Amino acid sequence: MGTTTAKATETDVTLHVNGHEHQMRLDNRTTLLDALREHLALTGAKKGCDQGQCGACTVLLDGRRVVSCLVLACSVDGSSVTTVEGLSAGRGLHPIQEAFIAHDALQCGFCTPGQICSAVGLTEVETESPAAIREAMSGNICRCGAYTHIAAAVYEVASAS
Ligand code: FES
Ligand code: FES
Known part of the structure; x- marks a missing residue:
């Protein structure tokens, strides 16, 4: 003991x-x-x-x-x-989560938590253009190929901030 x-x-x-x-x-x-x-x-x-x-x-x-x-x-x-x-703990969904829903930015959803956390962390890089966002998100693979909608969701939030 x-x-x-x-x-x-x-x-x-x-x-x-x-x-x-x-x-x-x-x-x-x-x-x-x-x-x-x-x-x-x-x-x-x-x-x-x-x-x-x-x-x-x-x-x-x-x-x-x-x-x-x-x-x-x-x-x-x-x-x-x-x-x-x-x-989203206690605050409702994060704007990135809202945007993923609005843009239908997932299919099976397996990659989605990583995509969302990565997008939230994008403040560390230049995010003013869709091309910059695609580059910054390139480490997150989506087997379902939902990239177009993912990029649109991230760009919507990044360009609004
Ligand atoms: S599980 Fe960590 S990068 Fe794939
Ligand atoms: S939504 Fe299926 S892997 Fe991305």
Whole structure:
């Protein structure tokens, strides 16, 4: 009995996710994506490729877009994370979410949480033109090919801000 001690292969990690603090003891190899999905039951971020190629796992880490399958959770101890679940918490839908609905910017929806988080994080880049938006969103793959409507939704919000 008594205080448990982390093994050499584990790390105590604190993440502030969608405004809530979570303390976890994680295997050092745990990705941020797996910490969110398997330890915090936040399954909005999707595991598509698990190797940084599809963007389905995109979340905001301290306000910037990251593919969470390539981030070790222990390397971002103390950080703030926003997932798609946190974009509308208590405030109604985020304007990007509203625009995705208005433009019918999804088919199966698997890529959508990543697309939306990526679009929300677009403030880090120049977004004044449709071409710039397509380039900035190019890391988010859509197997259904909903790109035209996705780009239109993102452009509507970006050009209005
Ligand atoms: S699951 Fe992370 S980029 Fe594909
Ligand atoms: S809506 Fe199906 S993968 Fe994008």
